[in-house]
Amino acid sequence: MPSIVVNIIWMVAFFAIIILFNQRMQIWSYQRNVEKATARLQFLADKSREDALNSIKQFAQENVDIRSQVTGFLDFFLIEPVDRDPFGVLGRLEHILDNRRDRFKAFVSQIAPKAGKTDAANTEDILEAAMALNLIFKVVRHYLLLGKKTKSLMIFVQLDMQLPMIMKMAEAYFSAQKTFSAGKPIGDGLGALVASKLMLGQPKKQIAEEVVYAELDLSNRKVVVLKAEGPGGVVGKPGEAVKQLVENLGGKVARIFMIDAAAKLEGEKTGEVVEGIGAAIGDPGPEKFKIEDVATKYKIPVDAIICKMDLEEALTTIRKEVVEASDVIVERIKKAILERTKEGDVVIVAGIGNTIGVGQ
Amino acid sequence: MSKQRQSRFAIISIALTLGAFTLFVFATFVDPLSAYSTELMVAGLALLIASWGIYFFGGRRAQKPEESTENVITVIGCGGCDFREERAFTLGDYIFKELGQCKKCPGNSYIRAIYAVPLKK
Structure with missing residues (x-):
């Protein structure tokens, strides 16, 4: 008899716990996942800041404390222009992006005066990666604390569902920082690598900011190849460069070829080369707009050749498959120029991407 | 903490939960053990609490620097011949960096x- 009573008490207690504390138990479970991820993000953010400091120290002046300056700069922010009145928004965005780049350059030259052009550009990339990790950590921590404060299951559920993508992005930035510190070429530099292969041995001239170009003859076609000026980690202003080249040529350009790295879908192979049309450039807008605008003005067809890779592969040391794909793209461009243009035509080939570790 | 150790904790946690479930079943449905049902229930609860404890606190990852997962190769070539050499990447290397005279030709x-x-994958 007593055992039946105990069993009844046990069953009642069990169901009472399940019914009354069901949501609380779910919150504990989701909160635990988010706390683990936040701890990992904090580790990545702290480690990336220390790594950035160690990289910068070798170019800093002795007896100057750069820690507080770098730590403060990691919270540097950019306010995007108002787009409720979209007229001229890209011009305003470009102005703000220019200001941001100028502030970055000024800060790097202030804390790392001994850095040369290449090292200064790489230091900017190192800081960018540390800033990205710092921001990701702070946003996730914000929602964790907000969820704890409000005891909201929905906040934890939404955060937990997005964690796999957030963690993948954070790990990619963390790995990228190591690559930037060593000055190794990255997957995103595929466009720059292809352009370098095409312009190898030709004299280079400067056009637009941090962009160089070279002219070569290919089966009686004049091919103008441009890329960001390496081997420092810069992307330059390829849109401005294309615009200036087209305007300098009076719009007499038969075709524009753009080469860039592109995000692959799950299931697609890294290094897969795909062709299409349109401005293949992943900038916030101004550079892409300039290319589309000048191509539309002079009715110039824009061909895009992209190489597939995921975010981590784009931000970390270039993979063998991508290097092999660059040779495939070089041949495809040569073939496409012969097939789609005639003798005497002028063609622009724009290699887009961060040119870290890629000279010319 | 390695992934193997984490998965070991998960297996222990599941085993304890299954043990608790078995004790609850015995305490409820096996007549000869009905005299000990209270003790079995308490033991089952203890196993369940231990299982949750291991699941919640045992799986915490220690943060330690990641080991390198890639081998970076620098390939050296020559503009005048088919010379090709591979070596490990060193600081200062970049693609199309000139390295002086070729070992095989001028x-x-x-x-x-x-x-x-x-x-590793």
Whole structure:
């Protein structure tokens, strides 16, 4: 008899716990996942800041404390222009992006005066990666604390569902920082690598900011190849460069070829080369707009050749498959120029991407 | 904490939960054990609490620097001949960096490629 009573008490207690504390138990479970991820993000953010400091120290002046300056700069922010009145928004965005780049350059030259052009550009990339990790950590921590404060299951559920993508992005930035510190070429530099292969041995001239170009003859076609000026980690202003080249040529350009790295879908192979049309450039807008605008003005067809890779592969040391794909793209461009243009035509080939570790 | 150790904790946690479930079943449905049902229930609860404790606190990962997962190769070539050499990447290397005279011919050698080969998936 007593055992039946105990069993009844046990069953009642069990169901009472399940019914009354069901949501609380779910919150504990989701909160635990988010706390683990936040701890990992904090580790990545702290480690990336220390790594950035160690990289910068070798170019800093002795007896100057750069820690507080770098730590403060990691919270540097950019306010995007108002787009409720979209007229001229890209011009305003470009102005703000220019200001941001100028502030970055000024800060790097202030804390790392001994850095040369290449090292200064790489230091900017190192800081960018540390800033990205710092921001990701702070946003996730914000929602964790907000969820704890409000005891909201929905906040934890939404955060937990997005964690796999957030963690993948954070790990990619963390790995990228190591690559930037060593000055190794990255997957995103595929466009720059292809352009370098095409312009190898030709004299280079400067056009637009941090962009160089070279002219070569290919089966009686004049091919103008441009890329960001390496081997420092810069992307330059390829849109401005294309615009200036087209305007300098009076719009007499038969075709524009753009080469860039592109995000692959799950299931697609890294290094897969795909062709299409349109401005293949992943900038916030101004550079892409300039290319589309000048191509539309002079009715110039824009061909895009992209190489597939995921975010981590784009931000970390270039993979063998991508290097092999660059040779495939070089041949495809040569073939496409012969097939789609005639003798005497002028063609622009724009290699887009961060040119870290890629000279010319 | 390694992934193997984490999965070991998960297996222990599941085993304890199954043990608790077995004790609850015995305490409820096996008549000869009905005299000990209270003790079995308490033991089952203890196993359940231990299982949750291991699941919640045992799986915390210690943060330690990641080991390198890639091998970065620098490929050296020559503009004048088919010379090709591979070596480990060193600081200062970049693609199309000129390295002086080729080992095989009077041509200039340069870094033809740099790429990473993943060490593990």
